[in-house]
Each structure stands twice: as structure tokens, then as C-alpha cells.
Amino acid sequence: ETIDQYFPKIVGNLKSIRIGKPNDRGPRPLKVFFSSKEIAHKLVSDFIKNARGLPPDSRLRSVTMTRDRTPLERESIRLVYTELDNRKKNRKTDLTINYRGGFPFIVPFGHRRPDAIMLLTLHLSIQKTNKYQPATA
Numbered sequence: 243e244t245i246d247q248y249f250p251k252i253v254g255n256l257k258s259i260r261i262g263k264p265n266d267r268g269p270r271p272l273k274v275f276f277s278s279k280e281i282a283h284k285l286v287s288d289f290i291k292n293a294r295g296l297p298p299d300s301r302l303r304s305v306t307m308t309r310d311r312t313p314l315e316r317e318s319i320r321l322v323y324t325e326l327d328n329r330k331k332n333r334k335t336d337l338t339i340n341y342r343g344g345f346p347f348i349v350p351f352g353h354r355r356p357d358a359i360m361l362l363t364l365h366l367s368i369q370k371t372n373k374y375q376p377a378t379a
Contacts, residue, residue, distance in 0.1 A: 256274055256275065256276065257274070257275040258272055258273060258274045258275065259272070259273050260272055260273075261273050282309060283309065285307075286307050286308065286309050289307045290307065293305070318345070318346075319346050322339060322346040322347070322348060323339070323346070325348060326338075326339060326348050329348065336350050336351050337349065337350060337351070338350075338351055
């Protein structure tokens with residue numbers, strides 16, 4: 243079982259680099275450059291779909307794959323994690339972050355229903371001024 247099966251032959255030549263400094267905590271992330279956005283999107287999408295069907299003891303279960311984020315997306319993700327830290331400091335320890343449609347939401351542990359997520363999560367809206375404001379639920 244190797245990650246090679248997720249790289250279709252149509253990808254062609256790849257360029258890859260390791261990100262970050264070597265450390266004792268584990269392998270560094272690998273950044274892979276593709277010849278087009280379409281190929282990268284298809285590969286990430288197919289990998290995520292196929293990973294759901296892997297057996298629990300599969301070594302590939304520990305592999306994650308994601309696309310690059312825009313600076314605006316990175317900032318919104320950072321804000322959600324900061325909000326989670328603030329809530330945990332205020333003794334709300336039963337919260338976690340779930341991703342829906344590529345966006346992070348703060349939810350209570352174990353909640354998976356989309357309507358519960360919409361009611362119980364931090365919503366961020368990006369106004370035309372590109373400032374982040376918590377939206378009202």
C-alpha cells in the first residue's frame with residue numbers, strides 16, 4: 243500500500259519539497275507542485291474520497307492531503323483556532339473544530355449534524371472591506 247496509487251499517470255513530472263525544519267516529532271510535510279490547478283484539485287479530491295473507504299488499520303489513514311490556502315483563507319482558519327483557544331481558556335473544554343466544505347467550525351464534541359453545526363459554531367463573514375466579523379447565528 244503506497245501513496246503512489248493516488249498519483250495518476252496523467253500528472254506527469256512533479257516537483258516536491260519538504261516544508262519546515264527537521265524535528266523529532268515526525269516527518270515534515272511534503273509540498274507537491276503540479277502542472278495545473280485542475281490536476282491538483284482532482285488529486286486532492288480523489289484522495290480524500292478514497293481515504294474514507296480505507297480499512298482502519300491502513301497505513302494511509304495517517305496521510306492527509308490538502309490544497310494550498312489563500313492568505314484570506316489562512317487568516318480565517320487562524321481566527322477560528324484563536325476563538326477556540328479563547329473559549330477553552332473560559333472553561334468551555336467540550337469543543338473541537340470540524341471542517342465542512344473546506345471551512346472550519348467550532349462544534350461540541352460528537353456533533354455531526356449540519357444544522358447543529360450551523361447553530362453552534364462560530365461563523366465568520368468577510369465583508370467587502372476584507373475585515374473579519376463574527377456573524378450572528
